Amino acid sequence: MAFDLIGLRAAVARHGRVSRVVIAATHGSTPREVGAAMLVWEGGQSGTIGGGKLEYELARLARRQTAPRRLSRHALGPEMGQCCGGAVEVLSEIYDAADVEALADQTVIARAGAPGCAMPLAVKRLMTRARAQGIMPEPQMIGGWLVEPVARPTRALWIWGAGHVGRALVQVLAPVPGLHITWVDTGADRFPEDIPEGVSVLPAQDPARLIGHAPREADHLVLTYSHALDLELCYGLLAHGFASAGLIGSATKWARFRKRLAGLGHVPDQIARITCPIGKPELGKHPQMIAIGVAAEILNPAPDEGTKNKSSFA
Template sequence: MGFDLQDLRAAVAGHGRVARVVIAAIRGSSPREVGAAMLVWKTGQSGTIGGGTLEFEAAQAARSASRHGLSHHALGPDLGQCCGGAVTLLTETYDAETVAVLDPEVIARPVSGPADMPMAIRRVLATARSQGVTPAPQLVDGWMIEPVHQPARPLWIWGAGHVGRALVQVLAPMPDLAITWVDTAPNRFPGDVPSNVTAVPAAKPAELVRHAPAHAEHLILTYSHTLDLDLCHRLLGHDFAFAGLIGSKTKWARFRSRLGALDHPPDRIADITCPIGDPTLGKHPQMIAVGVAAALMQPARATLTKKDLRA
């Protein structure tokens, strides 16, 4: 996770001046990791640095402008939390002017150190550029450095019906997913599509398959079996990391036969997973979404696997 510049820009656009509170350093046990952040404005907040008393007091201080810059908190003695460690928080205030000049890749700024960039920070940035390695969020010599968050996993959701909407509600907050949501017309989508989800109305959705990245993951759950089949057909002729299809075992048996008739070999057809979801959770759209999302976000996996998602 890094500096979520998109979220900050959206918050500033909606609320004006916004305070950002980020965990800059930890010692011992902490409810969140370095780089975890929340945004705070006069009437609300988003994100989390771990909840509890630490978050409550940090939000109150950010709102009242009584705490900016670095602050140090012993979680047990100072706040009565069970975590036995200590955290250093950095609180900064942003508005439209200050957000506009932030670096789109790595944000490094002095918070308690010299105005001139220290050599240690220069080395971190030089290593990142020369080796293509994203630097970890860290507080070094009075400077805070954070990479700008870039979602790394493209996920294409085909269909904006009940299950598609439930999936987007569950998955949109996940920071690593770049979601493209496709259906046949603008009125197929709800009026409140999350700002970090790209909704794409297309009269012929299957024509968009060729534009999907080769490492994208796909969830197919449209209102039309004909369209589902066409999407499966197109995806089998296109590289993908995972393709999952909603439906029964009977539906998948018919699809396998029809895809075979379209000259797709059995081993290639087997690369599509159907059904998806956890059958023990039931068939309610939200339950399907929870089952699929749980498998999708397994931390031990870079991508979905048939074993994890097959019902």
């Protein structure tokens, strides 16, 4: 887990005052791990620290909180009536736009759970390693200080097409930690009004021209409204390079694409790097079912590199 500064910034922009409630330490059996967090504002919340009465009570307290920061301990069995039996230490912090802006350049965020608690030497060392060597620490409480690395995207996914399946894929995949989605289609009117956080929208009359801007280690999903555009994108991606590429379509479509790509100069081993069809056909053809199957491939790639027509996201 990591400090989701992008999500916090978006919540503050929409709601003004926002409380971030994060699990700072655990003792025994608990529903969530250190670093699990939720955002709370008047009339709503996002994220989860485990649900149940613990989450309900801490959300209620966060809305009433006046101190900038509050550290508390909760025994899940005796205090909350939950079966986990362990205990959690929870840090609840209030943020506004100025607070978020002050964190803009941070890679690791460390703060005391209570006023007047000097930064321990161990925390200083972690901060120095992070800044000088890029070694990010795990979320942890040290000497009354909570240390959290700031979440950074570690994987780039380009989704080509904003139709029904493209929209379903973005809805399913946008919340995945560490994933940054670039969403491409032929015009701004192709996209929905509400774009999830962590998604960059790129309308372009000629989407294939954007291929050169994609990192060569990016994953790609091609599912536009046009078979001709799909073919052009597959051709361009094979020339550009990618970590993985998936194409929506039937076995018949893929057979035709293989023949045409070969005719355009790509050899069979190159063409075979593209997976088609994508998802899990047994789940059905509904856009949400396709999205669930593709998400499963992305999050749990096939372990056998030699498996024929394996997931392209290995």
